[in-house]
Amino acid sequence: MLPRFKLIIPIVFGLMSLSWAAPSTSPTIITPAEIEKAKEKYGLLAARRLEAWQKLVEHNINKPERLKLQRVNDFFNGATFTTDKKHWKQDDYWATPTEFLGTDAGDCEDFVIAKYFTLRAMGVPEEKLYLTYVKAIRLKQAHMVLTYFKTPKSEPLVLDNINDRIMKASQRRDLIPIYSFNGDGLWLSKQRGKGKAVDGGTDKLKNWNSLLEKMR
Template structure:
């Protein structure tokens, strides 16, 4: 666990602030899918990329009246079809947080990108922010740091895990292959000793980091 703390400490406050910021306006995620955005995607990445972005907009519009369980399945399966690619190979950077549009436009991403895209998509589908958390874990089978999205039906519920490694959404207690490290959402950041709510170590902050959100709102 000490290795993962060393790796993650540089991101903790940054990530927490990111999602505090993102949650403020993530209800408006559907509003970014404008003709101007699609024209920009077409120019930068081609027509097939714009088609992929348009499909997400239609998927989110059609999914508004689904049950929350079906929304989870819809979003998890949709983004899991995208190819996995390490940031160094994909973006030429050791760590790059792609926006959902960048993930779709380039048709590749890593675990953080899947989790971010699922988070924004579920928020656009009306899932309350307090029900969603991003969780850093150790994935035992691949022996590396990993990120998943967790969903809490109620505050005290065992969360469900949305993971790019599988289309099956299971309770956290059934994921023996994941060792929890930290989880976070708009309310703060938690240190986790089990795949549940854990111990809060950072409260909500008034100094959010807006870089990713600003890229989303500016057209990507």
């Protein structure tokens, strides 16, 4: 749950521990050493989830983008939704994908962050993916979803932890878009597109700084 709307800093995707050993190899989204460390901290089941995450990337790296979206959405939506207050004892905490899968729970931001970085690891271009703040009408609260644009002028598809179906934005009448962001900038959103760019809007967010620092 999001207590308030915030401005977002650019995402520096290269900060994530993601590497390619050679053009013919699959990307490593998490190393065996990192999995072992997570096993010690979170337990055996956590290690298995992280191994499944690596296999998800390896097995789908060459699949069509629409199939990548579906498989990533299904994979992460199996986690439990909870609040930061209950899960992390903090009002607002942005978990890394490893923390999210390690504990098998998180809030809407954690679902979106994990999906975003996983799809980027699978080769989906940054300019097609946007982390989008919305107002969830039925829940009567702020919410975050991941939106995907097949082309710059396409109507986006919405990946959401509260609705397993990937739908066009215009079909999600329960959501009112507020703004979206990725590494390229921040936009005031509209129902069928990115919306209007915000000048200098992506230069402040403590949570992103903390998240990226943890990913180093």
